[in-house]
Amino acid sequence: MFSINRRTFIKLSALTGAAALATRFTRRPALAEPLIERPPEGVITDKYVATSCLNCATRCATRVRVTNGMAVKIAGNPLSQVSEGENCPRAHIGLQVLYDPDRLEGPMKRTNTAKGKGIDPKWTPISWGQALTEITDRLQALRAGGNPHKLVLFQGLNTISDEDVIRRFAAAYGTPNLISAEGLENEADMASEWLADGNFTQSAYDLANTNYILAFGANIVESQKPLARNLRMWGKMRRERPNRVKVVVVDPRYSITAAKADQWLPINPGTDAALAMAIAYVIITEKLYDADFVEKYTTGLDAYRQVVIESYRPEKVAPITGISAETIYKIAREFAATKPAIAWRGRGATGWPNGAYTGYAIFCLNALVGSIDVPGGVTYQINPEYKAMPALAEDDTAKKGKSQQRLDLGHTADFPAAETVTNQAADSIIAGRPYPAEIAIGFNSNFNMTAPATARWEEAMKKLPFYVHIAPSVSEMAEYADIVMPSPTFLEEWGYDHSPPGSGFAEVKLKQPAVAKLHDTMGIIDIIFELAGRLGGSITQSFAGMGRTAEEFVRFRTENLMNWQKWLDDGVWVNKSYKYYKYDSIFKTPSRKFEFRSGNLEARLKELGKSADEQAYLPHYEKADFFGDEKQYPLVLTTYHPVLKIESDVQNYPWAQEIYLAMHARGWGNFVEINKETAHELHIKDLDEVWVESPFGKLRAKARIFAGVHPHVVSIAMGQGHTAAGRWAKGIGINPNEITGVAYDRTSGQSAFYNTRVRVYRA
C-alpha cells in the first residue's frame, strides 16, 4: 500500500508544482512496520472534504482534513443537525480504517479447496476482469437453471446507497434471500413498535424536549443509535436546559449510561417485561395515565388493564425482577407525573426469546402517559425521499425466484413479524432446507463474529459451494471466500446516507472520496452495476437510467434535494421541519389507533393460518428459556458493545483497541466481568485467568472484579476475539458469541443474545 501512497502523493505534488519537495522525504527506521515513505514536512495542499462516517449505523456527517493528499483529521460537520455538528469517538478511528496496513489490496481467488476457521485460503491475486467474469458466469448458470433464489446475499453495515443497490440487485436477479444483519440487532425492537402502532421501525425519541427517561437495557451513550445525537443530547439534557432531565436505567450491568444516569436498577436478567407491566399496573390502578390520549387515540385498554391487574402487582413482580415493590411504585409515579417522559426499549431488554413482547410492554408505557408524537416523547422518524429509481424490470425467472420461501423462514408461522431471521440462515444453509444455497455474496458482512453460536456459521460457510466476499478488509467471514473483492473504505467512495430513527426530521449525508483510492478496489455500487451490465436482459434494464457509476448514481438519487455543487460543498441536506400530533397518519393498525391489544399480530397470524391464545395479542412477561441448567451453570452470560467497537466488525484499529474499555481503563482485549461477592464465592481474584463455560463451549480470559454487574450475571464486551486477520485484532480477547446458544424472539426472529447460562472457574 505504501508504494501507492507515495505514488499518489508524488502525483499530487507534481500537480501543485511542488515536486521539488519530494527530495525532502526523510527515511526513518520504523520498529514494527515496514519502511514507510514519509510525506514531506509542511503543508502544500490543504482542504476539508465534507463526507460521512460509516464506523456505525449512525453515519454522521464529517469533514475530513486532507493535507498533501493524505487524510489527517476527521471532525464533525456543523451543518448536520442530527448530531448538531458533533461526532462520537468512532469517527476519529476513520483515519485508521483508511490507512489500515492489513487492508485488501486487490481482488483474489482462493486456491486452497479446504475451508475452515483459521485455514489459509491461499488467495492469489487476479484481475477485476477475471473476478467479475467468473462471478457472472456462475450467476448466469444459476439463473439459466431457473434457480435464482439459490443466490444468497449477506449484508453487514453498508451505506444506504449500497443497500439500495444491493436490494435492487436481489429483486432484479430474483432472489428473496437478502440476509441483513438486522436480525441480529433491531428486529425485536422494530417488531415491538409494529405490534402497537404498525410501524416496523425503531422509535425516535425527542431527547431535546423530554423530562424523564426510563431506559430498559438501552445503552444510550455507548451503543444505542444514533449515537452521536444521543451524546450531543445528553449534554443538553444534563446542563443546557433550566431543568435537568432525570434518567433511570434498568440493566443487569452497570453500563456507562447507568453510571451517568440518576438511578440504576440492576434487574434480574430477562425480566424487563415484568417490570414494565408492573409500572403499568401502578399507572393504571392509580389512574395516573393520560386519560384524554388513551380515550381518543388508543384501543384495547380494557384487555390490557385486565392482564396488568391480574398478574403484575408490584409486590408480585418484585421477586421476579429483583427490584423492590417500593421502587417500582416510586418509579412508576415519577414516570407518570414527569411529563413528557420516555420509556426506551434497548437491545438489552429486547434481545431475548420474548423480546418483541418485552419491547411491546415497554412501548405501551409511552402511550399510557401520552408520550406518543408529542414534544419530548416518542416521535416518528421521517426518512428522506431520494429521487425514485425507474421501475424495476422483472422477467418471469425473477418473479418465480422471489416467490420462493426465504431461506431464513421469515414471514412464516415460526416468525410471524420477521423481515430477516439472520441467524436462521446458517441452519438453513447447513440443512439445505427449504433448498440448498448455491452462491452467496457477502457485502461487509461478518456473521461469523456477530451471530450467536458462531460455529454454525463456520459450518454453513464451509458448505456454500461458491462464496464471494466484498469488503475493505479480511474478516472471519471473508476467510471462506472463493473470490474476495476489495471495496474502498468510506473515505474513498461515493454514497448517500441517513441515520437510523432518532432525530425525527430528515437529513441526508453525502459520501464523497476524501482521498484518492489507496488500493485496487471497486465500490459495491460499481461492482453491482458491472455485474448487472454483464448479466443482460431484465437485470441490465433494471439498472438503466440512473447513472453508470457510483458517482452518477449518487448524483441521480440526490438531485431532487439539492444541486450537486452544494452537495459537494456542504455534504449535508437537512429538512428540520417536524410536525407533532400526527395521530391521523402514524397509526398503521386495523383500528387506526394505538393498540394495547395487537390487531396487527392477530391479522398476521390469521393470514399465516396460526392460532394463538388471547395472551399472545397482549404485552406480557414470559419467563425466559435459558440454555443450561441453573445448578450446573449458575450465572447468566450477558454481553455489551463498548463505544469503541467499530461496527464494520473489523477491529484492527490501535486507537480503538488501546482504550477499548473505558470503565476498566484498559484496552487490547476484554474481561469476564464478575460481581465481587460472586467472585469471592468462586475464589476468583481480580485479573485471574478464568474459564467461562456454557453448555456449548468454553472460553479463557482474565476476570475483572466489577461492582457494576448483577451477582448472578457475568458480562463480556463484544468486538474482540478476532481470529482471521489484522495485526492489532487477531488473537486479542474473546468472542462470547462462540459459546452462546441459538434462540430467537418468536415474533420477530431476532437472535436472543443473553439467555445462555455459564459457570466460571479459575483456569
Next chain:
Amino acid sequence: MARWGMVIDLDKCIGCQACSLACKAENDVPHGSPEEQAKRREPYWHRVIAAAEGEYPTQRWEFIPMPCMQCDQAPCTTVCPAKATYHREPDHIVVQDYRKCIGCRYCIVACPYGVRHFNFKDQEAKPYHHPDLPPTLAVRGMWPYPTRVRGVVEKCTFCFHRIDQALREGKEVGTDVVPACVEACPTRARAFGDLDDPESEVSQLLATRTWFRLREEMHTEPKVFYLPR
C-alpha cells in the same frame, strides 16, 4: 495577556474518550501496543480515567478526562534540572522543550496528576500524521512533529499551535478556536478560554457552578477546573 484555562463538566462527560482520540490525531501522538500497555509505557497526552467508589448496587463511577492541568505552581517546572519544562510567556502554558530535555523523568515523578509521558520509542510514520510545520521556527524546540524524538518527556500543550495560529489570524480563542479535545467533545462538556476575562465561557461557568480542581491540597493551582454532577 490571557491566562488560558479549561473547564470540564463531569455531569455532561460520558467517558466516550473522543477527546483522547482527537488529541492523538491532532498531535500525532503514537498509538501503543498490548506490550506497552502491560508495561505502562503507552504515550498519551490526554486520557480519561474512571474513578469508582461504593459497592454494588449503590456504587458511583466518574469519568475524569485528564489533560495537563497547566498548574500555575507547576512542580514539574521546579524540578527540571535542564530547564526543559517551563511556563512559556506570556500566556503561562506549561511547555516542554524537547531540545533541552535530558530524559531524566524527574518531572514525571513530580507531577501529581500523572499526565506526563516519556517517549520510549521512535515514532512509526503514519500516513495520517499531520505534516504541519511549527507555528514559528523559533519554537521548534517544543514542537513534537513532524518528527518526534525519543528519549524525552512529552505532554499536553493546550494545543498552543492552535492558539498561536488563531491569534495570528485574529480569531477569537475560546469560541472560534479551541484545543482539539474541546472541539471533539460530543456532549460539549469542555470549555476553553481566558480565565482573566470575566465574559469568557470558562469564567461564566466558574462563576455560576460549583467547581473543584484535582489535588487542591498540593497547592499547584491547576488551570483545569471540573464541574461536579
